[in-house]
Amino acid sequence: xxxxxxxxxxxxxxxxxxxxxxxxxxxxxxxxxxxxxxxxxxxxxxxxxxxxxxxxxxxxxxxxxxxxxxxxxxxxxxxxxxxxxxxxxxxxxxxxxxxxxxxxxxxxxxxxxxxxxxxxxxxxxxxxxxxxxxxxxxxxxxxxxxxxxxxxxxxxxxxxxxxxxxxxxxxxxxxxxxxxxxxxxxxxxxxxxxxxxxxxxxxxxxxxxxxxxxxxxxxxxxxxxxxxxxxxxxxxxxxxxxxxxxxxxxxxxxxxxxxxxxxxxxxxxxxxxxxxxxxxxxxxxxxxxxxxxxxxxxxxxxxxxxxxxxxxxx
Numbered sequence: 560x561x562x563x564x565x566x567x568x569x570x571x572x573x574x575x576x577x578x579x580x581x582x583x584x585x586x587x588x589x590x591x592x593x594x595x596x597x598x599x600x601x602x603x604x605x606x607x608x609x610x611x612x613x614x615x616x617x618x619x620x621x622x623x624x625x626x627x628x629x630x631x632x633x634x635x636x637x638x639x640x641x642x643x644x645x646x647x648x649x650x651x652x653x654x655x656x657x658x659x660x661x662x663x664x665x666x667x668x669x670x671x672x673x674x675x676x677x678x679x680x681x682x683x684x685x686x687x688x689x690x691x692x693x694x695x696x697x698x699x700x701x702x703x704x705x706x707x708x709x710x711x712x713x714x715x716x717x718x719x720x721x722x723x724x725x726x727x728x729x730x731x732x733x734x735x736x737x738x739x740x741x742x743x744x745x746x747x748x749x750x751x752x753x754x755x756x757x758x759x760x761x762x763x764x765x766x767x768x769x770x771x772x773x774x775x776x777x778x779x780x781x782x783x784x785x786x787x788x789x790x791x792x793x794x795x796x797x798x799x800x801x802x803x804x805x806x807x808x809x810x811x812x813x814x815x816x817x818x819x820x821x822x823x824x825x826x827x828x829x830x831x832x833x834x835x836x837x838x839x840x841x842x843x844x845x846x847x848x849x850x851x852x853x854x855x856x857x858x859x860x861x862x863x864x865x866x867x868x869x870x871x872x873x
Contacts, residue, residue: 825851
């Protein structure tokens with residue numbers, strides 16, 4: 560199957576046409592449950608109950624697992640929702656950009672939940688995927704320093720989402736050196752600066768403490784602070800480039816293939832082509848495919864893509 564191509568169609572249907580073990584990793588952000596209705600027949604996310612949504616996610620990502628190499632990983636970005644809350648509706652006078660594409664869903668009330676309950680959809684999906692055979696390796700918190708304002712007064716404003724790192728096998732490709740962080744700065748006047756940059760590791764079966772220091776940086780932490788980014792041509796659910804860059808750099812070697820079965824506006828494609836990776840994308844909404852094609856073409860014309868990257872659409 561051709562690389563650097565966005566296939567127009569339903570994720571599950573297109574995935575079934577892909578060969579076994581043909582991609583290195585999957586980086587994606589599916590439509591969240593009961594948040595927005597994009598008016599596309601067959602879309603994911605408007606199921607009446609979360610259990611139906613979870614069941615569909617398991618079916619889709621079972622196919623993803625099939626097309627992954629045995630050493631492949633899945634990086635799954637998901638947000639949550641509340642029971643009996645009308646989502647996707649913004650005040651156009653305060654947030655005109657977010658409101659111009661007001662994909663409002665119908666209220667879904669889950670009878671097995673109390674009114675105003677947080678549903679916990681990301682964890683329902685994560686546990687269901689784990690039960691279906693995935694290894695659940697890490698829950699990463701996407702901390703948003705600029706979250707969407709909420710008019711709530713009886714709970715904190717939501718300022719985070721989840722990225723779940725999952726693997727197909729117990730051992731898998733993960734390039735931790737590609738995403739190392741800067742060491743924390745030593746506190747002024749406390750201890751020796753170099754020692755404050757060391758991490759501590761206790762040897763098994765002994766009381767000996769071994770101090771480890773990597774000048775390239777410390778191991779990536781599980782809280783990623785990344786601001787949301789506006790993208791004028793796309794729906795406002797586009798995830799930021801810097802959010803998925805570590806996923807792609809750590810999860811896919813140079814020249815490898817990244818799968819995104821919910822390609823949207825082409826963020827995964829852009830990061831891949833900027834970093835000497837290839838992609839295979841799937842998108843149900845033809846308008847978003849047009850946006851992705853326009854986006855990549857513009858970057859190519861500016862000379863910002865690795866090796867002049869290209870995109871094909873079918």
